[in-house]
Amino acid sequence: MEGSQNEDRQCWRCGAGVGTGLVCPGCEAPQPPPDGDLFAVLGLPRRLAVDGEDLERRYHAASRALHPDRHQTAEPHARQLSERASAALNRAYRTLRDPVARGRYWLELHGNPLHRENKEIPPALATDVFETQEKLEELRTKATPALHDEVRHVHDALVARLVGLEAELSRLYAGANGNGMVDELKRRLSEIAYLRTLLGDIEAALGEVSGAHSRH
Amino acid sequence: MERIVGIDLGTTNSLVAVLEDGGPRVLVDPETGAHLLPSAVAFLADGEMVVGARARELAPDHPFETILSVKRFMGLGFEHVSDDDRRRYRFAEGREGVVRFAVGGRAVTPPEVSAHILRELKRWAECALGDTVAKAVITVPAYFNDSQRQATKDAGRLAGLEVLRLVNEPTAAALAYGLDRADEGTVAVYDLGGGTFDVSILKLRGGIFEVLATNGDTRLGGDDLDGRLAEVVLAELPSVRARARAAAERAKRDLSAAERTEVVLDLPEVGRHARAPITRSDFERLIRDIVQRTVVPCRQALKDAGIDPRDIREVVAVGGSTRVPLVRRLMAEIFGRPPLVDIDPDEVVALGAGIQAGILSGGRRDMLLLDVVPLSLGIETMGGVFTRLIDRNTTIPASVKETFTTAVDGQTVVDVHVLQGERELAADNRSLARFKIPIAPMPAGVPRLEVTFLVDANGILSVAASDLRTGLERSVEVKPSYGLTEDEMERMLEESIDHAEDDVRERQLREARVETDVILGATRQSLVAHGRLLAAGERERIDAAVSALDAARAGEDYVAIRDAIESLSQTTEPFARRIMDESLQEALGNRRLEEL
Numbered sequence: 001m002e003g004s005q006n007e008d009r010q011c012w013r014c015g016a017g018v019g020t021g022l023v024c025p026g027c028e029a030p031q032p033p034p035d036g037d038l039f040a041v042l043g044l045p046r047r048l049a050v051d052g053e054d055l056e057r058r059y060h061a062a063s064r065a066l067h068p069d070r071h072q073t074a075e076p077h078a079r080q081l082s083e084r085a086s087a088a089l090n091r092a093y094r095t096l097r098d099p100v101a102r103g104r105y106w107l108e109l110h111g112n113p114l115h116r117e118n119k120e121i122p123p124a125l126a127t128d129v130f131e132t133q134e135k136l137e138e139l140r141t142k143a144t145p146a147l148h149d150e151v152r153h154v155h156d157a158l159v160a161r162l163v164g165l166e167a168e169l170s171r172l173y174a175g176a177n178g179n180g181m182v183d184e185l186k187r188r189l190s191e192i193a194y195l196r197t198l199l200g201d202i203e204a205a206l207g208e209v210s211g212a213h214s215r216h
Numbered sequence: 217m218e219r220i221v222g223i224d225l226g227t228t229n230s231l232v233a234v235l236e237d238g239g240p241r242v243l244v245d246p247e248t249g250a251h252l253l254p255s256a257v258a259f260l261a262d263g264e265m266v267v268g269a270r271a272r273e274l275a276p277d278h279p280f281e282t283i284l285s286v287k288r289f290m291g292l293g294f295e296h297v298s299d300d301d302r303r304r305y306r307f308a309e310g311r312e313g314v315v316r317f318a319v320g321g322r323a324v325t326p327p328e329v330s331a332h333i334l335r336e337l338k339r340w341a342e343c344a345l346g347d348t349v350a351k352a353v354i355t356v357p358a359y360f361n362d363s364q365r366q367a368t369k370d371a372g373r374l375a376g377l378e379v380l381r382l383v384n385e386p387t388a389a390a391l392a393y394g395l396d397r398a399d400e401g402t403v404a405v406y407d408l409g410g411g412t413f414d415v416s417i418l419k420l421r422g423g424i425f426e427v428l429a430t431n432g433d434t435r436l437g438g439d440d441l442d443g444r445l446a447e448v449v450l451a452e453l454p455s456v457r458a459r460a461r462a463a464a465e466r467a468k469r470d471l472s473a474a475e476r477t478e479v480v481l482d483l484p485e486v487g488r489h490a491r492a493p494i495t496r497s498d499f500e501r502l503i504r505d506i507v508q509r510t511v512v513p514c515r516q517a518l519k520d521a522g523i524d525p526r527d528i529r530e531v532v533a534v535g536g537s538t539r540v541p542l543v544r545r546l547m548a549e550i551f552g553r554p555p556l557v558d559i560d561p562d563e564v565v566a567l568g569a570g571i572q573a574g575i576l577s578g579g580r581r582d583m584l585l586l587d588v589v590p591l592s593l594g595i596e597t598m599g600g601v602f603t604r605l606i607d608r609n610t611t612i613p614a615s616v617k618e619t620f621t622t623a624v625d626g627q628t629v630v631d632v633h634v635l636q637g638e639r640e641l642a643a644d645n646r647s648l649a650r651f652k653i654p655i656a657p658m659p660a661g662v663p664r665l666e667v668t669f670l671v672d673a674n675g676i677l678s679v680a681a682s683d684l685r686t687g688l689e690r691s692v693e694v695k696p697s698y699g700l701t702e703d704e705m706e707r708m709l710e711e712s713i714d715h716a717e718d719d720v721r722e723r724q725l726r727e728a729r730v731e732t733d734v735i736l737g738a739t740r741q742s743l744v745a746h747g748r749l750l751a752a753g754e755r756e757r758i759d760a761a762v763s764a765l766d767a768a769r770a771g772e773d774y775v776a777i778r779d780a781i782e783s784l785s786q787t788t789e790p791f792a793r794r795i796m797d798e799s800l801q802e803a804l805g806n807r808r809l810e811e812l
């Protein structure tokens with residue numbers, strides 16, 4: 001495990017050794033979140049492959065010990081720490097449970113962040129993107145039920161595509177072993193991110209149209 | 217041990233509950249035994265203030281002095297008040313800041329009105345538990361924003377309650393249902409109350425209640441159904457708005473069980489009732505579009521939770537309005553299964569609040585709620601853009617750090633405008649507060665200010681700042697957009713303490729006088745009926761004690777009245793024992809006769 005400065009951490013209340021623990025094994029006092037990364041908060045190594053069931057078990061166990069509801073009757077400092085550390089725990093779980101957020105975070109940790117502002121269309125999606133945008137444009141000008149159905153069809157096809165890309169990402173994570181795959185990881189993450197945004201646009205357009213219909 | 221109570225501060229009714237060994241229990245009105253306290257407060261011309269059932273009865277004759285549905289105004293500003301609100305309530309002058317009602321010759325804020333309701337519930341709880349109550353869990357609609365939550369917390373403080381936790385109503389309801397079901401799985405809670413609508417999707421696992429997503433509408437509820445039906449009546453009789461709403465509400469209730477009923481409007485001025493027949497399908501036609509407004513929040517919550525309706529194991533119905541058959545049909549349609557209704561939808565939130573109070577006091581270590589922030593939180597950035605810092609449905613507590621610097625040379629304060637909502641432009645979202653952080657003057661871009669935004673387990677935001685160059689903490693001055701400042705709170709707290717003493721004295725006096733009347737009546741009756749049992753000189757002693765009590769009753773000192781009552785009881789005690797003995801003997805004698 002990383003973060004050697006964590007190993008000799010002591011409980012602020014009773015002085016017992018706490019290591020990377022979120023609460024003191026002796027007196028149950030909440031501890032400041034361990035230094036280092038979000039993986040460490042959940043007691044995990046910095047690895048892209050994460051077992052979802054195991055992650056949830058760790059999160060629930062840590063929440064049971066750390067949540068402010070558990071420290072309501074404690075002194076103000078303990079209550080404050082419980083709030084701060086719970087917030088860190090919640091952020092760690094939110095980031096690590098989603099494969100895309102986890103991948104982005106992993107890239108960040110390795111000094112190779114994926115820029116959110118990257119608006120370039122991933123080459124593998126180019127054809128689909130242009131076709132979809134054409135259809136959406138058409139839909140905005142003349143909202144016929146037939147066109148609406150067609151866009152809905154495109155939407156469903158893209159959802160299937162997204163599911164496929166996410167499955168590929170999991171396979172990539174399972175075989176991941178270091179920096180050799182950074183470029184591939186970046187490519188896959190951009191594709192998924194782009195596809196998610198596109199699906200959001202389509203859903204908004206479909207929502208608008210169906211709203212307009214019901215008003216007629 | 218100090219008891220923590222759970223309070224459901226509802227739009228229409230409020231309740232208080234505690235967790236006991238056998239489970240949660242709703243505490244009742246010590247005088248009437250009622251479970252529900254109508255959330256009504258009347259401010260009468262003579263300065264008298266009435267809370268609860270009597271206040272609701274006063275509403276038709278005092279429409280502007282009686283505040284009903286105050287919850288709809290919690291955490292709101294004047295600009296959020298609708299034309300319909302202006303017809304139903306009278307507001308104090310003012311264009312900005314927190315909304316104020318003009319009642320009883322003064323301006324009263326919604327937290328002050330709610331505090332009267334909370335104080336009455338506190339009294340119920342104290343009578344039921346035989347101990348003072350100073351700590352509470354209060355429920356709020358899941359979709360309440362930061363200002364509305366803060367206003368609720370302020371109301372608690374004004375009522376003399378330390379609010380340990382604000383719990384979301386649908387989550388509380390899930391807790392009440394989850395208590396007797398060791399279930400695992402995903403559940404939906406559909407909560408249509410008197411004035412607010414919430415939907416929450418929760419995952420239950422091993423005693424952990426994890427909210428996946430929540431959505432709703434804080435201006436949609438049973439009030440709107442009543443209003444729609446009242447409009448029909450009002451079309452013919454525009455002068456009786458409050459009475460028409462009451463008549464509509466009664467008819468709505470009838471139609472939950474019956475296929476047809478009559479809207480009956482009392483018209484004492486003309487000495488008759490106006491009646492209009494209505495069928496359930498007429499009513500459903502009138503309200504369909506209102507009920508339909510709950511569909512989009514449900515779909516959005518399911519989508520945000522990433523849950524297909526087919527994967528929902530149970531649907532829980534909460535709030536009185538889920539008794540309306542059309543609402544139940546719609547729930548079944550959205551979630552693909554009929555709703556669970558086995559806990560009274562009016563009580564389920566309070567019972568859950570009672571359980572959460574038990575969790576906080578360490579009584580239920582097996583259960584834990586993980587709730588979420590209902591609306592995205594962010595700040596206003598260059599060009600009036602809303603920059604999200606914490607997304608909606610993020611589990612709380614949640615925190616995020618942002619680094620700020622200055623735009624102008626020598627700038628001495630950094631102004632952070634925090635808003636809540638889902639729109640792209642700052643102006644389209646709800647302003648929560650402005651935070652001012654002082655900094656030492658330096659060239660533009662040099663200062664490095666780290667600001668931590670923390671949403672606590674109540675869903676309430678706080679802001680802390682530190683100077684990254686010096687590592688020193690920086691003070692933050694908070695100016696809430698639609699809330700009470702700390703100074704205003706202090707002033708109100710002082711006032712409420714003064715009034716609380718007056719209130720207590722007034723109530724004690726009233727109670728002592730009532731008790732006097734009861735004991736004097738009983739004494740006089742006994743003297744007439746059992747005069748022959750009096751010993752020598754006893755009559756004179758009793759008469760003296762009676763006159764002393766009479767004199768005390770005419771005074772204003774309730775302690776003197778209590779003393780006089782005590783002294784009369786002592787004087788009459790031997791006489792009372794003789795009466796008791798005699799009636800006992802009579803009873804025994806009668807039985808012996810019967811047995812013979």
